Amino acid sequence: xxxxxxxxxxxxxxxxxxxxxxxxxxxxxxxxxxxxxxxxxxxxxxxxxxxxxxxxxxxxxxxxxxxxxxxxxxxxxxxxxxxxxxxxxxxxxxxxxxxxxxxxxxxxxxxxxxxxxxxxxxxxxxxxxxxxxxxxxxxxxxxxxxxxxxxxxxxxxxxxxxxxxxxxxxxxxxxxxxxxxxxxxxxxxxxxxxxxxxxxxxxxxxxxxxxxxxxxxxxxxxxxxxxxxxxxxxxxxxxxxxxxxxxxxxxxxxxxxxxxxxxxxxxxxxxxxxxxxxxxxxxxxxxxxxxxxxxxxxxxxxxxxxxxxxxxxxxxxxxxxxxxxxxxxxxxxxxxxxxxxxxxxxxxxxxxxxxxxx
Amino acid sequence: xxxxxxxxxxxxxxxxxxxxxxxxxxxxxxxxxxxxxxxxxxxxxxxxxxxxxxxxxxxxxxxxxxxxxxxxxxxxxxxxxxxxxxxxxxxxxxxxxxxxxxxxxxxxxxxxxxxxxxxxxxxxxxxxxxxxxxxxxxxxxxxxxxxxxxxxxxxxxxxxxxxxxxxxxxxxxxxxxxxxxxxxxxxxxxxxxxxxxxxxxxxxxxxxxxxxxxxxxxxxxxxxxxxxxxxxxxxxxxxxxxxxxxxxxxxxxxxxxxxxxxxxxxxxxxxxxxxxxxxxxxxxxxxxxxxxxxxxxxxxxxxxxxxxxxxxxxxxxxxxxxxxxxxxxxxxxxxxxxxxxxxxxxxxxxxxxxxxxx
Numbered sequence: 001x002x003x004x005x006x007x008x009x010x011x012x013x014x015x016x017x018x019x020x021x022x023x024x025x026x027x028x029x030x031x032x033x034x035x036x037x038x039x040x041x042x043x044x045x046x047x048x049x050x051x052x053x054x055x056x057x058x059x060x061x062x063x064x065x066x067x068x069x070x071x072x073x074x075x076x077x078x079x080x081x082x083x084x085x086x087x088x089x090x091x092x093x094x095x096x097x098x099x100x101x102x103x104x105x106x107x108x109x110x111x112x113x114x115x116x117x118x119x120x121x122x123x124x125x126x127x128x129x130x131x132x133x134x135x136x137x138x139x140x141x142x143x144x145x146x147x148x149x150x151x152x153x154x155x156x157x158x159x160x161x162x163x164x165x166x167x168x169x170x171x172x173x174x175x176x177x178x179x180x181x182x183x184x185x186x187x188x189x190x191x192x193x194x195x196x197x198x199x200x201x202x203x204x205x206x207x208x209x210x211x212x213x214x215x216x217x218x219x220x221x222x223x224x225x226x227x228x229x230x231x232x233x234x235x236x237x238x239x240x241x242x243x244x245x246x247x248x249x250x251x252x253x254x255x256x257x258x259x260x261x262x263x264x265x266x267x268x269x270x271x272x273x274x275x276x277x278x279x280x281x282x283x284x285x286x287x288x289x290x291x292x293x294x295x296x297x298x299x300x301x302x303x304x305x306x307x308x309x310x311x312x313x314x315x316x317x318x319x320x321x322x323x324x325x326x327x328x329x330x331x332x333x334x335x336x337x338x339x340x341x342x343x344x345x346x347x348x349x350x351x352x353x354x355x356x357x358x
Numbered sequence: 359x360x361x362x363x364x365x366x367x368x369x370x371x372x373x374x375x376x377x378x379x380x381x382x383x384x385x386x387x388x389x390x391x392x393x394x395x396x397x398x399x400x401x402x403x404x405x406x407x408x409x410x411x412x413x414x415x416x417x418x419x420x421x422x423x424x425x426x427x428x429x430x431x432x433x434x435x436x437x438x439x440x441x442x443x444x445x446x447x448x449x450x451x452x453x454x455x456x457x458x459x460x461x462x463x464x465x466x467x468x469x470x471x472x473x474x475x476x477x478x479x480x481x482x483x484x485x486x487x488x489x490x491x492x493x494x495x496x497x498x499x500x501x502x503x504x505x506x507x508x509x510x511x512x513x514x515x516x517x518x519x520x521x522x523x524x525x526x527x528x529x530x531x532x533x534x535x536x537x538x539x540x541x542x543x544x545x546x547x548x549x550x551x552x553x554x555x556x557x558x559x560x561x562x563x564x565x566x567x568x569x570x571x572x573x574x575x576x577x578x579x580x581x582x583x584x585x586x587x588x589x590x591x592x593x594x595x596x597x598x599x600x601x602x603x604x605x606x607x608x609x610x611x612x613x614x615x616x617x618x619x620x621x622x623x624x625x626x627x628x629x630x631x632x633x634x635x636x637x638x639x640x641x642x643x644x645x646x647x648x649x650x651x652x653x654x655x656x657x658x659x660x661x662x663x664x665x666x667x668x669x670x671x672x673x674x675x676x677x678x679x680x681x682x683x684x685x686x687x688x689x690x691x692x693x694x695x696x697x698x699x700x701x702x703x704x705x706x707x708x709x710x711x712x713x714x715x716x
Contacts, residue, residue: 099462106454
């Protein structure tokens with residue numbers, strides 16, 4: 001009996017639960033040293049399997065071998081971290097053999113990390129590592145206990161004399177509080193920039209920005225009235241605006257503008273990445289807005305808006321940049337190649353972290 | 359232009375990236391107050407969609423409405439956390455609209471949490487919360503930097519005078535270092551039992567137990583020679599065997615027996631959950647094994663093996679229980695209903711945590 005079970009598991013790999021449905025163990029993705037990548041998927045029944053990935057201009061067909069393993073090897077990919085998925089007879093799926101999932105509420109994609117010949121700024125390097133803590137805070141605004149991820153830098157001592165500045169870092173519209181670490185590698189970017197002396201050691205707070213079905217404006221209240229007090233009660237951090245930054249991507253980039261520019265007494269650093277601003281809250285805050293530019297420019301030590309020229313929001317972002325500049329605010333646009341992607345997100349973060357708290 | 363984009367996003371929900379492939383926003387799963395659950399999936403093209411779930415005896419068909427939304431409502435489910443998936447024309451997928459994924463290397467399933475009328479031991483309750491930290495440690499054994507999750511209890515002070523006992527808690531065969539928290543809710547079980555005064559405040563270390571393609575025996579070395587020193591160098595913990603426990607499920611349950619019983623000077627508490635033992639390492643350690651039972655029974659303050667009567671490993675686990683008892687070890691079998699599931703895992707943990715470090 002034991003021998004039979006043992007053999008069965010050797011055949012199936014060492015997986016157990018739900019094993020009746022389990023395909024053979026195959027390796028996918030295989031990233032080759034020359035940056036080509038092989039993707040594999042097992043199905044005896046599928047009629048068509050294609051690979052979709054943000055490193056591809058268009059989906060590519062996978063081909064089936066006699067054992068039912070579909071595969072494709074793509075030519076050398078520019079080193080980065082990319083989302084991808086398979087379409088199996090037009091059903092979109094994450095790669096079953098890849099542990100790493102794009103943290104998201106509305107789709108399930110996998111991620112593949114193509115390392116550079118030299119370590120990239122977002123890669124795990126041999127430097128001192130900070131840690132990410134998964135915490136719960138009571139949100140009086142939203143009437144529930146909510147998640148928040150908190151990065152503390154290497155050498156962080158919760159009871160030491162060193163006080164840290166804080167970056168509040170917000171994900172995109174259907175992302176989660178884990179997307180900035182699981183996909184955006186914010187913790188490794190911070191580890192590496194701190195090790196290089198390019199960024200100041202800081203605490204990075206990654207909240208869950210989606211408050212559906214409540215109005216998005218409630219997230220501004222949640223951050224200001226619930227998250228900041230929780231962080232300041234539990235971490236040795238500076239409590240003045242010059243040691244507080246807010247940044248975010250896409251919907252989170254819009255939230256960043258709403259949160260930062262309506263609270264310039266609280267945030268001296270406002271970095272918005274490819275902001276999505278077609279929201280009621282943004283219209284309410286910034287239509288017919290008449291800021292005291294002189295005062296705000298004194299309060300804001302840094303105000304950036306980043307966007308890629310291939311971003312489908314490039315035009316509206318440019319319009320918003322022009323709008324803020326017409327109000328005489330000291331806004332630094334950061335225009336780079338690339339689209340509305342998490343590859344660009346990592347770049348935006350790596351470009352702005354060194355400018356914070358200087 | 360802005361208005362068009364805005365409308366587009368209202369239609370599609372607030373999600374952005376990859377939106378061309380995005381189905382309409384639908385809610386799934388919907389857990390009803392009476393414990394029925396509605397599952398939904400969108401496809402205009404699918405011919406057959408079924409729901410598979412560990413709360414079901416067999417898959418159930420979902421039915422399609424005119425808008426292409428497939429759904430099924432299952433009768434009241436016993437409150438618990440369950441894995442489930444959809445089969446779409448025989449392609450198995452996680453629920454695209456559910457954020458919560460079963461952390462695993464070999465399959466992608468979703469999880470649904472059916473709350474009890476009274477809070478369950480694994481649910482998020484209004485009690486003080488510990489925190490989970492994602493850490494990296496250097497494994498000299500395996501020659502790489504590896505992940506480890508570390509739970510610290512409420513009130514934990516890394517520099518305080520209080521020293522804590524440590525439980526090393528290992529996942530199943532194709533699981534990851536996140537499965538004990540994401541699926542097994544080990545942190546909430548600990549929070550609740552500590553709040554009730556039933557478990558001692560402790561540090562819980564959740565390593566990544568899979569060392570493929572290296573021999574599984576290397577994980578024993580990694581835990582003893584790399585993880586324990588990392589934990590003891592970085593956390594205020596007791597360093598004697600009476601303050602050290604090891605527990606694990608399935609393949610991790612087998613690892614628990616290998617690690618604990620070959621190192622009784624290091625672990626006074628050994629709790630194995632539904633162990634999978636058809637491995638070379640287990641055979642090497644325990645075939646023709648002649649322990650000094652008198653000495654081991656003095657060293658081991660607690661030695662348990664838990665298993666469900668519907669577990670497909672029930673027979674081999676019973677044989678192992680008999681084998682260890684025949685060696686005159688003080689082993690406490692914990693036999694309960696249920697199968698080789700993470701529902702049972704949570705139960706095993708909740709049953710053994712209160713017995714540790716007493």
